[in-house]
Amino acid sequence: MNPQPVIAVLAGNRPLVGLEELQRQAEVRVTDNAGLPEALAGADILYLWDYFADGVRQAWPAADSLRWIHVPAAGVDKLLFPELVASDVVLTNARGVFDRPMAEHVLAAMFHFAKDFGRASAQQQRRQWRQYATTDLAGSSVLVAGTGSIGRCTARLLAAVGLRVDGMGRTARSGDADFGTIHASTDFAAVAGAYDYIVLAAPLTPETRGMLGRDVLAALKPTAVLINVGRGALADEPALEDALRSGSLAGAALDVFETEPLPQSSGLWELDNVLVTPHLSGDSRKQLPELARQFAENLAAWKAGRPLANVVDKQLGFVPA
Amino acid sequence: MNPQPVIAVLAGNRPLVGLEELQRQAEVRVTDNAGLPEALAGADILYLWDYFADGVRQAWPAADSLRWIHVPAAGVDKLLFPELVASDVVLTNARGVFDRPMAEHVLAAMFHFAKDFGRASAQQQRRQWRQYATTDLAGSSVLVAGTGSIGRCTARLLAAVGLRVDGMGRTARSGDADFGTIHASTDFAAVAGAYDYIVLAAPLTPETRGMLGRDVLAALKPTAVLINVGRGALADEPALEDALRSGSLAGAALDVFETEPLPQSSGLWELDNVLVTPHLSGDSRKQLPELARQFAENLAAWKAGRPLANVVDKQLGFVPA
Numbered sequence: 095m096n097p098q099p100v101i102a103v104l105a106g107n108r109p110l111v112g113l114e115e116l117q118r119q120a121e122v123r124v125t126d127n128a129g130l131p132e133a134l135a136g137a138d139i140l141y142l143w144d145y146f147a148d149g150v151r152q153a154w155p156a157a158d159s160l161r162w163i164h165v166p167a168a169g170v171d172k173l174l175f176p177e178l179v180a181s182d183v184v185l186t187n188a189r190g191v192f193d194r195p196m197a198e199h200v201l202a203a204m205f206h207f208a209k210d211f212g213r214a215s216a217q218q219q220r221r222q223w224r225q226y227a228t229t230d231l232a233g234s235s236v237l238v239a240g241t242g243s244i245g246r247c248t249a250r251l252l253a254a255v256g257l258r259v260d261g262m263g264r265t266a267r268s269g270d271a272d273f274g275t276i277h278a279s280t281d282f283a284a285v286a287g288a289y290d291y292i293v294l295a296a297p298l299t300p301e302t303r304g305m306l307g308r309d310v311l312a313a314l315k316p317t318a319v320l321i322n323v324g325r326g327a328l329a330d331e332p333a334l335e336d337a338l339r340s341g342s343l344a345g346a347a348l349d350v351f352e353t354e355p356l357p358q359s360s361g362l363w364e365l366d367n368v369l370v371t372p373h374l375s376g377d378s379r380k381q382l383p384e385l386a387r388q389f390a391e392n393l394a395a396w397k398a399g400r401p402l403a404n405v406v407d408k409q410l411g412f413v414p415a
Numbered sequence: 416m417n418p419q420p421v422i423a424v425l426a427g428n429r430p431l432v433g434l435e436e437l438q439r440q441a442e443v444r445v446t447d448n449a450g451l452p453e454a455l456a457g458a459d460i461l462y463l464w465d466y467f468a469d470g471v472r473q474a475w476p477a478a479d480s481l482r483w484i485h486v487p488a489a490g491v492d493k494l495l496f497p498e499l500v501a502s503d504v505v506l507t508n509a510r511g512v513f514d515r516p517m518a519e520h521v522l523a524a525m526f527h528f529a530k531d532f533g534r535a536s537a538q539q540q541r542r543q544w545r546q547y548a549t550t551d552l553a554g555s556s557v558l559v560a561g562t563g564s565i566g567r568c569t570a571r572l573l574a575a576v577g578l579r580v581d582g583m584g585r586t587a588r589s590g591d592a593d594f595g596t597i598h599a600s601t602d603f604a605a606v607a608g609a610y611d612y613i614v615l616a617a618p619l620t621p622e623t624r625g626m627l628g629r630d631v632l633a634a635l636k637p638t639a640v641l642i643n644v645g646r647g648a649l650a651d652e653p654a655l656e657d658a659l660r661s662g663s664l665a666g667a668a669l670d671v672f673e674t675e676p677l678p679q680s681s682g683l684w685e686l687d688n689v690l691v692t693p694h695l696s697g698d699s700r701k702q703l704p705e706l707a708r709q710f711a712e713n714l715a716a717w718k719a720g721r722p723l724a725n726v727v728d729k730q731l732g733f734v735p736a
Binding site for chain 2: 202208381
């Protein structure tokens with residue numbers, strides 16, 4: 095039982111939803127990065143509402159009573175610094191809340207390229223009426239790298255619109271409920287050439303970093319389109335840019351980048367066959383209340399001494415299935 | 416039995432797929448608009464491969480033996496001139512072939528607005544990293560005007576991705592397989608305000624012309640988005656442009672226009688909340704062989720004296736269900 099915990103809330107610029115309810119349940123210290131060490135001293139819980147914040151490692155020495163960090167995000171790669179991994183502090187994330195918006199973003203991006211709306215918009219700016227043929231998604235094939243909750247929700251949505259959906263995970267499997275075949279990620283280059291669309295929806299771990307490298311890019315169909323909603327570092331970004339410039343890859347919808355915000359100097363901004371979105375694939379308008387509700391439920395469990403939901407395996411870097 | 420018919424083929428600029436096979440089945444006269452009267456003299460069949468061509472009415476007096484016109488298109492409104500309607504000439508269309516590409520175009524356009532990819536592209540051009548919240552299609556509501564094969568295919572696809580789908584047709588109905596409620600088109604203004612998306616997929620007939628008028632536009636949610644893949648004249652285009660400029664309608668994906676090509680002078684080109692596409696929603700890359708196959712099958716039926724598929728009711732203006 096933890097009747098009246100102390101929660102440090104790193105709020106950042108996002109509107110803090112559910113604060114009043116939290117204040118009924120706990121002693122709440124709302125802070126920014128600069129105030130984080132002071133807020134962490136004596137705190138039981140860190141609620142990382144601003145999950146793009148990066149001050150936690152610096153403030154770590156002040157965390158003298160910390161037992162739980164909740165991140166209302168899916169990927170926790172940035173947070174897994176060695177001191178946290180080695181500690182007993184429990185880490186939970188927002189598994190599930192982002193699944194549907196991210197799946198919709200993936201499908202929307204596939205349609206953007208299949209229907210060539212980039213070309214339509216460019217023609218519209220020139221007041222140019224020129225017809226062109228489009229691609230059906232029905233019957234096209236897609237490989238979804240990542241068989242966690244986001245990858246699975248994406249697979250189900252894509253199958254519902256008639257795509258043939260395979261997956262890629264740590265180990266090869268068949269007979270899965272959501273995927274046709276699941277390939278092992280070590281076979282990425284060997285199988286990539288069979289697909290019209292490649293979706294990266296994996297967590298960033300030492301195993302997955304750079305998984306989309308020059309070998310995979312060289313194996314892709316020249317008509318293939320990549321959608322990355324996972325992490326920028328899943329791809330070798332310079333190699334990806336080369337492939338997009340040379341036409342060995344037809345297009346890419348990139349929501350995540352090795353460095354975010356994407357630097358002004360990046361060549362990706364200017365490519366006609368790239369759709370850049372600013373790390374928003376999970377950001378549905380419905381999101382914030384859901385994230386607040388999810389933390390409130392976990393907080394109620396914590397106060398009652400019940401097990402927490404969505405506990406990250408800090409060695410693996412994600413919530414195991 | 417019609418063993419060796421004479422077919423006039425108005426080819427236009429589209430690559431004529433299946434010509435060799437046709438030449439084995441019939442005497443084929445490939446022509447353009449200028450040569451149409453000569454080609455029609457003595458012809459049994461007119462195959463209007465270039466379905467944007469408009470020379471048929473002028474050439475009509477030369478059609479001394481014509482018994483059948485096939486249009487490899489869905490809408491036949493432009494072709495229904497009084498002399499043809501009054502004649503015994505049978506008119507068939509390409510019902511079914513455009514259903515899936517058009518349904519995908521509708522869904523793609525809805526995603527374009529739900530995920531605000533127009534904004535993403537504009538930001539990309541400015542190398543601007545600014546996050547924004549998006550809308551989930553799951554749980555959104557859509558009204559599909561048109562309960563023919565295109566409207567139904569669209570309804571099924573939209574339902575598959577989690578939208579709540581109602582329809583609108585000549586008469587109100589419930590218990591339909593593809594739609595929740597089907598409203599009567601006379602109730603359009605009364606029901607329009609309940610929907611997040613409005614899709615126009617109806618044939619253009621005297622009854623449907625101008626169905627999206629000022630009364631309906633005034634009733635829409637200001638967050639609503641319109642997708643028109645039917646015919647431009649289904650909407651009151653000046654009223655539509657006013658609504659888009661004033662913000663009483665959030666956005667529109669327009670594939671069809673009162674005048675096509677859309678004139679350079681149209682104000683629709685310049686609106687940020689409009690996606691203009693040049694009448695291509697049905698134009699999948701897979702299309703041309705399918706259209707050729709469909710005519711070949713109907714030609715085989717005709718030669719054997721069997722009934723033709725997809726016969727247009729020339730009074731109604733479409734193929735009845």
